[in-house]
Amino acid sequence: MNAAPRVTEIGSHDIGLKAAFCDFVPQVFRRADFRRWSDWGEWNDDYRAFAVLEEGRVVANAAVMRMRLILEGREVQAFQLGAVGCVPTHRGRGLSRVVMDAALDACAGAPVLLFANPNVRQFYPRFGFQPWTQTLFAAAHEATPSGPPAPRIDLEDAAARAGLAALSSEGLPVTERFGARGHSTAASWHVANGFARPLRRLEDDAWVSAGVEGDTLYIDDVFTRRAFDLRACVPRLIDRPIRSIRFGFTPERWWPDATVAGEDTKADLFVRQLPLSREPHGFPVLART
Template sequence: MSTSRVVVIDQHAPSLQTAFCDYVPRVFRTVDFRRWCEWGEWTDDYRAFSILEDGRVVANASVMRMCLRVEGRDVTGYQLGAVGCVPERRGHGLARVAMEAALESCGDAPVILFANKTVLDFYPRFGFAPRAQSLFGVDLQVTPSAEPAPTLELADPTVRQGLRTLAREGTPLTERFGARRHARIASWYAAANFARPLRQLREDAWVFASVEDGVLHLDDVFATEVFDLRPYLGRLVAEPVKQVRFGFTPERWWPDARVLGEDDDADLFVRGLSLPEGPDRFPVMART
């Protein structure tokens, strides 16, 4: 297998980063990496395996090195993202070449990815197997508190540093199947305007949360320890709600949360990773 056409773009190549940022919206119309790069969030953990033609990225497969959490253990693994090819160059196997180069860089380590529904048959060719994702929630009457939780802006470098500190030193979100130290992935969602507001429940606990259609959604919790969320939820709502949903497997934070069904919008594929039986949800703020 030849990867002579593949260029590895990392944090030390700003001009190539610009070419990568130009490529992304041509394949994923609503996705943008520019602000994330301006924030300095692209580190050595993220590498783009790109095919360039006339200085433009025409196909790509990116690799994010991650600390996965699997059955109470930290596991070094990788997550793929931004896999694709610009429309005018499709049908020539370019995405396959980029994928092969990206996977070769991962060696024998576990690899996961979230797929676009239009290419679900593409990833099994590389040894990936689908993994169902569940939705978790609980019926609960939550009324507004007199003291709303402050909103933190990740455009502020000190807030980003604070999130990284909580991610590095904090408690795992889930022990079943999740991620640790994923603050720079969460910051991408904020930079791209895809994240729910970041709220400060207490000094050592920040959450991505908001109310949508009368439901309180908790997408992620960055905290130094697990604690009872119930007394704090009123700080996250402006009007009463009757249900809470979790963007992760909530067995540590809410053991009696129930499975609401399958997450049809999350097409997860895994390679080289043995996972526990039973329902889980890989944290939405840790997906690339």
């Protein structure tokens, strides 16, 4: 009987192994890349990869990010899995199961969530995960541009990244229902990959990820130390008239009269040992890995 492949843990200080991990990711996830994010110094001790290597190459991986989840107003220590996969030439050998087992062992029984690739929805229930519906929220709202436009924030700037980290860690979570605190490195990963809408500065301590498509304003996250009137700030976030708003989170705090706009069919959420409410909710898009 063959021995199980050895799993190597890759942390923030493992320079050579991080490079091997960065080479692996685009082989499995064509649009994703970790190089820019890593070069920014955003790979910290909260992020660990568990990989099988052959001749210095990562051929299978499951990564773990430590999370500060917000569940109905309570902060819960948890983990989120990501970058789970195997290079095409090594599939069918059980390597994904090996790295998943290692990643879950590292979670030590804590709650875990992940957002799955639609092609592998049948894989995660084998590890005790269950699917959980995510909800889209929207509001009818007509507005035209007015006032000084909120300037864009460039996360190429280390000071901007530090500011985002402080607001995310110390400020208000965008939702109390099912959200996160201290998720700036997840948000910066989306920015580094070009997946995020522009980050805009309303005030020094109030930043919003938002952009207009057609006649709809999409608001994906709010990073702030205090509550403010988001509705009044909409004219500064748009460059053309809008008729509606879509939210990338549960907007009970920021837009109480927002309504359910259907199921988020692009968010294949799976949870393990995570007691979620049956109330409609959407985990913030910039907190997903």
